[in-house]
Amino acid sequence: MSAQLALARAFLFVPADRPERHARALATGAGGVIVDLEDAVAPERKVAARESLAASFAKLPEIDRQRLLVRINAAGTPCHDDDCAQMGVLVAQGLIAGVVLPKAERAAHLSRIAEATGPKGMLVPLIESAEGLAAVDELAAGPQVLRLAFGNLDFQADLGLACDADEAELVSVRLALLLASRRAGLPAPIDGVTPDWRDASRLAADAARARRGGFGAKLCIHPDQVAQVQAALGPSADEVAWARRVIDAVRAASGGVVSLDGRMVDAPVVRLAERLLALEHP
Template sequence: MSALIASANSFLFVPASRPDRIAKALASGADMVIADWEDAVSPYDKDAARTALMAACGAWAAIDRSRLLVRINAAGTPWHGADVQALKALVQMGVAGGCVPKAESAEVLERIAGIGGEACALLALVESVAGLDAVDVLARVPQVARIAFGHLDFQVDARMQCGADEIELLPVRMSIVLASRRANLPPPIDGVTVDTRDAPRILGDARRAQRMGFGGKLCIHPAQVAAVNEVYAPTATEVEFARKVRHAMQQADGGVCVVEGRMIDAPVLRLAEQTLARHDWAQQRMGASRN
């Protein structure tokens, strides 16, 4: 499975009916771009959007195609079958895989993976109570790379009326984080922030996601990408402390030691290693953006 998908923090949705926007999204700094055949495209434009993406894909560089996922229409819709067949062709062109909405059945994910081929990574989007009930099974489907939370659809399905802080969804979010960990998947991806102009809100939502154990966030506007990337990149102070922890533990041959007045043991070392891994990924992203 793609190391890029496993490490990615920012996932930017773009209507697949607008290939020109996809090219701009790929240059936005987003780790992954999701070309959307589902919610962003009207029922009357589905076939044209599929054709447009197929036609445009070949013009993009291979590295850009590897950063592209395609959100297909859900199983049971009139467009699903044609979407899966087109996804297969796109994966053969180097696209990373598909984002599967309304994920509720391992059988559906396995069928999509079987058609898409071994190189087809899947992002399973949990958007319903049934999806939450099945999340442990979904997370163990071999080609599922990560789980994502579609919290807006989930609220509708569960008949919830959440406050602005979405505190009512904390147990659901934690269930998804723990299911991903039980399946040994990379941390899951949190849902979108609908207000594209509220910079403090996107930062706050991303920080909550990061604190809870999510490894990234879905975005619906390029302006949100930088905030998400910023949250997932450790500060210089955090990186310096993590390096001190690693050095001190090496000097102590893995035993307990003290750094800046704090007792350091194996769990603290693991947290430090995670911080340094996030730093390495952020540095890699910055290097790619300069090239």
């Protein structure tokens, strides 16, 4: 598993058929860049877009290619099988880190992609439907799964929801993704998009909700969203300072009982401190 993608806070979408934007997307500093063959590409352009990816990615530095994922077309669509085959080539050549599967609903679909990409290909199932939610534990436990991601807009459309901006109707859905991730031992899941990229206050509220709800990352649809999401989902200076004090106290105790600010420091506190420090520089 890529430690970088496991801890990434912002995943930025970029169209697969706009190769001039691939390097620019990586230059935003997003922890992960998702090159989109699905919604961002018109049906008549999908084949050409897929076939152009190898040439586009080969121009990128190797260290940047480790942050690249490709969102393929969903299982059962005309392009899916060819997408899977091409992703196997790209992974084998070290041009991408893995694949995002939209409308993920069956672990068997993940298994086929894992077989196509080989053991190095990481998978991100995108939960976007009632069937995907029903299978969330099965998907989280699937082969080579890096993290779960939530397709909040498609999920609303699938269920006929008309959510307000706070998406209060989706609290239980987000909790289900968080619990499934925890049960499968996965990193914190990736929250969905904020559709109006010009609304900074809405983005701030959405990112704060994601962090309160245990999500470790968020999908972005515009480069201007990346820095704000990175900051909102990272630890604050006070949290980092506290975490360092915890770790220093544990080391100084050399295995003895640890107390900090009048409170016992037990194993869950240490794990929280370690997680905050890991998130400091994703």
